[in-house]
Amino acid sequence: MPARDRLRAARLRGGVIVGRAVVVVEETTSTNDVIAQMASGDWPEGLCVFAEHQTAGRGQRANLWESAARKGLWFSVLLRPNIDIKESPRLSEWAARIIASTIESHCGIKTSIKLPNDVYIRDRKVAGVLVEMRARTGVPHSAIVGIGVNVNHAPGDFSEALRERATSLAIVRHGRLDRHLLARELLRNLDNGYMELLEQRSYAANWRSQSR
Numbered sequence: 001m002p003a004r005d006r007l008r009a010a011r012l013r014g015g016v017i018v019g020r021a022v023v024v025v026e027e028t029t030s031t032n033d034v035i036a037q038m039a040s041g042d043w044p045e046g047l048c049v050f051a052e053h054q055t056a057g058r059g060q061r062a063n064l065w066e067s068a069a070r071k072g073l074w075f076s077v078l079l080r081p082n083i084d085i086k087e088s089p090r091l092s093e094w095a096a097r098i099i100a101s102t103i104e105s106h107c108g109i110k111t112s113i114k115l116p117n118d119v120y121i122r123d124r125k126v127a128g129v130l131v132e133m134r135a136r137t138g139v140p141h142s143a144i145v146g147i148g149v150n151v152n153h154a155p156g157d158f159s160e161a162l163r164e165r166a167t168s169l170a171i172v173r174h175g176r177l178d179r180h181l182l183a184r185e186l187l188r189n190l191d192n193g194y195m196e197l198l199e200q201r202s203y204a205a206n207w208r209s210q211s212r
Contacts, residue, residue: 005070007050011180015191017046018077025049027069029056031076032132032146039078039134039142046194048187050075057148058130068157071168073149073183077190080140081197085133088143092117095129095145098193102186103127103149107169107177124167126150149186152176 009022021044028034031049033056038047051074054067067074081091093116100111100119103126112120119127127149134142153168170176 005179007052007179007183009050012048012050012183012187014184015046015187016195018079018191018194019046019048019187020044021047023047023049025051027051027053027055030054030058030146031074032058032130032144035076035078035144036132036134039144043078045078045080046191047078048075050183058146066159066162066166067148068153071153071157072151073147073179073186075183076144076146079143079145079194081143082140083143085135085141088131088133089116091131091143091145092129094193094197095131095147095190096127098189099127099129099147099149099186102182102189103169106182106185107173109169109172121167121172124165126167126169126172147186149182151179151182 007024009024013019013022025034028051031051031054034049035047038049051067053069054074057067057074079091083090096113096115096117096119100113103109103111103119109121111126114120117129118125127147130146132144132146134144136142150166150168152170155163155171158166
């Protein structure tokens with residue numbers, strides 16, 4: 001792979017919250033695992049960890065997520081939303097909608113969402129979300145939003161078991177994509193969407209307190 005195709009944190013960093021701190025690792029079990037280890041430190045909300053390869057990526061219901069090396073976008077975001085743990089499916093749906101709309105605007109490809117966490121092109125999965133909440137006492141719980149997007153896979157990059165059920169943006173568009181450009185747009189949209197989500201929750205909370 002040409003050096004220019006490797007993900008670089010400096011080219012991804014930005015945003016008010018999401019993406020203001022970015023780390024890129026070559027290989028890990030799962031980016032959710034890395035974020036979980038870093039969450040107790042001084043890292044800010046919005047920290048994003050990207051991996052070029054995951055050896056034990058996972059999806060909903062303990063399903064494995066195949067993460068072909070340097071073919072997709074495999075990353076997790078540390079958030080501290082003021083929500084209860086049982087509300088985590090709302091975050092999954094929020095992230096899935098952002099991913100779907102970003103794919104449509106960036107690639108001109110029609111998507112659909114299988115709630116709460118999967119993005120499809122036609123009848124094949126192209127992206128997914130896994131939200132894992134971590135309870136904390138006296139402060140907002142941590143939410144780790146894991147995201148996987150199949151970007152530059154060829155059919156042979158999928159296991160035989162997945163070839164009839166998964167696809168990539170490159171397969172659909174018949175050409176490779178610049179992963180940096182897609183990642184930057186995705187982070188920007190996640191950041192904007194998260195700010196709107198916080199504003200909505202703040203408005204709702206103020207309205208409830210004033211109505212009592």
